Amino acid sequence: MSGILAALTTDHRRAVRIAESAQAAEGVLTLERFRAWFAERRREDASRVERIPLDELDRWRTDPATGDIAHESGRFFAVTGLSAEVAGAAVPAWTQPILLQPEIGILGILAKEIDGVLHFLMQAKNEPGNPDGVEISPTVQATRSNYTRVHRGAPVPYLDYFRDTRRHHVIADVLQSEQGSWFFQKRNRNIIVETTDEVEPLEGFAWLTLGQLHRLLAGDTVVNMDARTVLSCLPFSGVGLSSSHAFPGQEFRQSVLRSYSEEFAGLHDIGGILSWITETRSRHEVAARRVPLRDAELWHRRDGTIEHESGLFFRVIGVRVESGHREVSRWDQPLVEPIGVGVNAFLVKRVDGVLHALVHAGVQPGFRDVLELGPTVRCTPGNYAWLPAAARPPFLDEVLSAPPERIRFASVLSEEGGRFRDARNRYMIIETDAGHAPDPGPDYRWLTLHQLVGLLRHSHYVSVEARSLVACLHSLVSRPD
């Protein structure tokens, strides 16, 4: 029996340490000092981003036969075309530009116990597409082209902790997908490694507790997408915590903690959820394949950008970047610029005092495996001007008209600024009544947070938008009702 007891003890102890870090409002830096430091990083960031025509991008070539746009090294990423067919959907077939990035990058956060509390080494980093400049990023955020130094830039700091984990303790390590509307089958390695080494934060890096990160997450465009997706993979667990960390009178917060505990059953057991995912993947007939970019109908390249003839959805633009703080200090690249601010929202409800989130098994053409569990609502409301009425997502109007007292979380967060220009979504967690949507339809299920955390140990179950929301859900354990 020693094996299982040892394993339970390790898991339990890790759960307690993560929970304690989530309750730690202060760490080696006070939050106030961190905010001042962060504001200064933003102010002093010297990078400049200038919009230029796609035709003028240095070292990027447009293939005359296909219209695809690729880097002359063949690395980094390319802009190509996608043809999608989704049987029975409101829009059953379309073509579009899509980003192709087959390389697996590393999104890594280094963790370390400092003064008895787990801290996470975060980087203040700018990306050319960020709406407000510097954001809080993982310790390492590097494509394979980056870290194998294709562009002969400076080495990536702290990389070795993630490339050779043997001397350290791996807290999470999983390939996760990114936007299936904009990327073709892209994924990154999401990894959290705990070390006992002495680690001095380099310039631009700081140690934060989870409680501090959770408070920062409440601000608009402060914590970047890469940090959110890695944080969502933390093995949050409430085993034994819902009693030891009681918050009297804070019934909502208590329902979040209970939801992380496998001790509290959800509406569905995990076998039933896996079977439902299998069934939905079997039911949806999706065919998505790469086509030449010039075969993307209704998309036009003119004046150095590519856009849809409606003016909606997104544009592909070119930028010239100058940065004093990056591996290379000047480069050109294409970016995808979405039109309008999107909404990514979870409806949540308490069932027998246990919080459940309503996930949507949503098809996106760039997914490797048909669909992933996404937010209850994921859309850019402005696009429905062009799309058929049947395409309007269920629950959208309910989300947009939620009264303030129902809104448990709301902030505007940016998506990957290395590929997207000013891509912002309003992330919302909205509480509804326990009796709401008891039978929400064949592509929706109410899941506990414990179940989401379990699925997040594996690839291709939880979409990047839902993962951002899971990070936001995590943050609710740090926040009084």
Added chain:
Amino acid sequence: MSGILAALTTDHRRAVRIAESAQAAEGVLTLERFRAWFAERRREDASRVERIPLDELDRWRTDPATGDIAHESGRFFAVTGLSAEVAGAAVPAWTQPILLQPEIGILGILAKEIDGVLHFLMQAKNEPGNPDGVEISPTVQATRSNYTRVHRGAPVPYLDYFRDTRRHHVIADVLQSEQGSWFFQKRNRNIIVETTDEVEPLEGFAWLTLGQLHRLLAGDTVVNMDARTVLSCLPFSGVGLSSSHAFPGQEFRQSVLRSYSEEFAGLHDIGGILSWITETRSRHEVAARRVPLRDAELWHRRDGTIEHESGLFFRVIGVRVESGHREVSRWDQPLVEPIGVGVNAFLVKRVDGVLHALVHAGVQPGFRDVLELGPTVRCTPGNYAWLPAAARPPFLDEVLSAPPERIRFASVLSEEGGRFRDARNRYMIIETDAGHAPDPGPDYRWLTLHQLVGLLRHSHYVSVEARSLVACLHSLVSRPD
């Protein structure tokens, strides 16, 4: 706490019922009577398979532009080309014909408790490519084209148990890949459903216990691939069983039971194994894409078949099938005919009395996610006449020269006869010393059976060849030392 206790009780009770079925050497039919019935089904099977040139296949067309071969309905499957690049491999780039079958089919086994013992409803079924005619198949084995009746054949019996599971109990339900060397990203729904309905076996069906299936699995070409892959997804668990089902003096059998118990720790914990899979998937740079079949270099279509200029690997042939027992009674189709009999083998060893199997994280170009955990050795030895010496798999010579007393399982089993002609592999489980290959290389790991069973709840972790071997490993709990 009632939730977790109820869940443990259900899981535990299911584990006990599966283990009891595995120990049941006799069921509602004696094994002797079943064997007589099965022999009669083989004798009386009226189907005839005739080899015909690909050019003469009725209702199949060769696209003049691409050379691809497809059914005129656009359904079923197609023969197309694949271009694969595997950085750093002994053969770093090649092209080949490959089967394209994007539809998700159902491989379903219906289970039912009869006289207190779990029984499984199996079908005696022939497929055109089967080497020895009728084999034991799942209750339902149907492509989507089959069960949506594209060819207007008879309805598939028992299908509704798997299409609408709500009234029944789902024991397993997961999408699993098939041969990544011959299929492009194909997978099927592997599902086991338990019913309490009264179910009368139709002609050609019989109820068997797991113990009976395990004995039948020891025979050559008796239990078909589809049955094996579904059986491999059974949630075998040894929780509490290794003591309650003690087999005094049978140390090997006991080590198998212990290996199914999470109570006994393995050499690696599951977090470490998931991290290793993530790392191997990140490390291998694989690019595989469909190309026109006529772009498959070194493959030639002549005399109505497609073959490699070496005469090795496989051929694509045409067949004409006549069957009295199928949904439609006459049809033509292409089949892939491998050259030579392959070897799929697990090396296993006992570590502290717990059996471990050596899995190989193996790249195959048709995999959806780079690689899956396969047998220690998976190959067709004859192919190495043509391939570079560096391509010869590690551990192959050890497997081929294993002394009889080390061979814990060996039988020649067929692969999917609906797509492959006379495709046979020798499946072997070979025991080595506890000290063997302690550091087997970066793409190999020693796993317990409990860990394999846990991974089998999810897609794309365990290859079809390894799943056949897992079904064989399951059978060792039924067999005295």
